[in-house]
Amino acid sequence: MELKTVEALVSVGTRYVGRAPTFDVGPPWWSEVEGVTRRLEELLGVRTFVLRLVHADEAELGRGGRTVYHVQAMGEPRAGVLDVTPYDGWDEIVAPHPLRAPWAEVGGPERMVEWARSILGPVDPVQVKTWNLSCLMRFPGAWAKATSRFCSMDADIIEQVRRYDETLAPAVLGQSAEHRWSLLAHAPGVDCWEPDRATVEDVVSRWVAVQARLADSVDELLAPRLVPDSLPAEIERLLRVVPLPGSDRSEVEQLLTELPSIVADLETAGLPISLVHGDFHPGNWRSDGTTRAIVDWADTFIGHPATDIQRLVGWLPAAERDHALEVWTSAWKAYRPAADPLRALAPMAVLARLIYAAMYQRFLDNIEPAERIYHEDDPASELRAAVLALRGGN
Numbered sequence: 001m002e003l004k005t006v007e008a009l010v011s012v013g014t015r016y017v018g019r020a021p022t023f024d025v026g027p028p029w030w031s032e033v034e035g036v037t038r039r040l041e042e043l044l045g046v047r048t049f050v051l052r053l054v055h056a057d058e059a060e061l062g063r064g065g066r067t068v069y070h071v072q073a074m075g076e077p078r079a080g081v082l083d084v085t086p087y088d089g090w091d092e093i094v095a096p097h098p099l100r101a102p103w104a105e106v107g108g109p110e111r112m113v114e115w116a117r118s119i120l121g122p123v124d125p126v127q128v129k130t131w132n133l134s135c136l137m138r139f140p141g142a143w144a145k146a147t148s149r150f151c152s153m154d155a156d157i158i159e160q161v162r163r164y165d166e167t168l169a170p171a172v173l174g175q176s177a178e179h180r181w182s183l184l185a186h187a188p189g190v191d192c193w194e195p196d197r198a199t200v201e202d203v204v205s206r207w208v209a210v211q212a213r214l215a216d217s218v219d220e221l222l223a224p225r226l227v228p229d230s231l232p233a234e235i236e237r238l239l240r241v242v243p244l245p246g247s248d249r250s251e252v253e254q255l256l257t258e259l260p261s262i263v264a265d266l267e268t269a270g271l272p273i274s275l276v277h278g279d280f281h282p283g284n285w286r287s288d289g290t291t292r293a294i295v296d297w298a299d300t301f302i303g304h305p306a307t308d309i310q311r312l313v314g315w316l317p318a319a320e321r322d323h324a325l326e327v328w329t330s331a332w333k334a335y336r337p338a339a340d341p342l343r344a345l346a347p348m349a350v351l352a353r354l355i356y357a358a359m360y361q362r363f364l365d366n367i368e369p370a371e372r373i374y375h376e377d378d379p380a381s382e383l384r385a386a387v388l389a390l391r392g393g394n
Contacts, residue, residue, distance in 0.1 A: 003131040004064050006036055008071045009054065010044070010082060011143065014094045014106050017073065018082025020044075028063035030374070031131035036069065044077035049168055050130050052104035054372055070094075072106055077355055099368040102145045102179065103135035113137060116144040116183050117265075119174040131374060132367040135300055142173055145182045150366045152223045152278075152300040155182035160221060160275070161297075164213045168206050169294055187295055189288030200324050202292050203285050204312070204329040207277070211305045212335035215272035219237040224301045224362070226355050227273055228263045232256065234358040235383075242361065242379045246394045251387045255350070258390070266347040270339035271332060276301050278359075280308035281315040303355065306331075306344035310352040359384035 004027075009018040020043060025035040031390030033050040038049045051070045070093055087093075094106070102108050112135065115127050129136040133151055137144040147153050155175035161168055174183035193197055214221070226234075230391055235256050244252065277284070278299030309328045313321045315345050325345070332341040360378035367375075 001026045004028045004067045007068045008040055008046040009306055010071050010073050012073050016087055016090045018084040020082055030067050033128050033130055034126055034128045037127050043081050044073055046073050046075035046077055048073050049127055050107035051143040056373055066138050090251055097368045112144055112146055112181055119183055122176050130242035141186050143184050147298045150362055151298040153180050154297040156222055157297040157300045164210045165206055189286045192282040192285040192287050195282045197323055199241050199287055201327050208331035211274040215274040218274050218302055222244045226301045226303045228266055228351055230302055231354050232259050235354055238361055244380055252383050255390055262347045262350055266344055269344035271305055271344055274305050276303040276307045281309045306348040307352050307355055310348045350386050353382045353386035353389055
């Protein structure tokens with residue numbers, strides 16, 4: 001199993017109390033912290049929360065290498081286990097930053113836990129994930145999630161989805177719009193990384209049914225917008241801020257001149273603007289063999305629904321893609337008989353890449369510098385992928 005090498009800078013409140021001995025732990029993804037807090041709590045003898053990434057040596061896919069975290073201990077650590085040598089630069093680490101996520105601040109995770117306990121009762125959390133987009137805590141039978149101000153709030157979106165399909169997303173147990181906290185019932189089963197045909201047929205057809213129904217009220221939804229008509233302006237902005245070598249820049253500029261015709265081709269498919277999941281791969285589906293649900297709604301936005309099928313077929317094995325496309329096309333034809341969903345696929349192969357380039361740049365615009373390493377290269381990579389798709393590549 002791949003690992004990351006963890007260096008934990010531990011504080012009680014904002015007071016630095018020492019550096020933990022380095023240790024290797026999996027999974028290698030920097031945002032995955034359950035194994036980190038488990039090891040630290042064994043060492044320190046007190047509950048801990050990872051507040052944020054301070055530094056990472058490796059940038060490939062956000063994983064591996066030496067990974068330095070600011071960790072808050074919820075009590076005085078066991079004596080003699082930390083290196084208490086003063087840490088050069090500590091004041092800078094705890095200094096406020098206007099773009100810091102609320103859960104990355106001292107006391108932030110604790111506030112979310114206390115809110116969840118006010119609903120669930122005196123149960124203990126396990127911090128599973130934390131990064132610039134969200135913080136995720138597991139409780140017995142439930143999950144608490146905080147999302148960034150530039151993302152969607154899971155509970156709000158799920159309530160809209162469950163108006164039309166009560167089991168397609170986990171039940172909402174509580175929410176705080178002020179803090180962007182969602183408390184969700186546990187979705188039983190396992191993540192569907194290798195879905196069978198029945199799962200693909202069930203999830204895709206039900207999600208299309210919800211999208212078709214939500215299209216009429218889409219302007220009332222509290223979600224970011226990334227509609228195809230906005231892409232020319234979005235890409236013009238990206239060209240001003242995304243570092244690209246000369247040849248790549250010229251190709252993106254040429255693509256920009258062709259964007260209006262590509263968007264016009266998309267519109268001939270006759271599909272409505274609606275809610276887009278935004279990360280519609282099978283790892284965000286849960287199934288126990290009987291029930292199936294979609295999870296992780298923070299990347300949801302208002303846009304073109306073909307974005308989701310483009311995301312899905314990019315994850316599925318080649319042998320399963322035609323089946324998924326057939327299910328998706330048939331589902332849309334049932335709700336929009338005059339539509340020609342297949343016409344959306346070719347233009348969306350290009351446009352989806354541009355949509356994600358714009359989305360990743362929004363992330364970068366709204367997160368503090370230390371955590372931009374998660375997404376730093378993504379806008380440029382997606383712009384290059386859009387050019388390749390325009391040429392007919394993959």
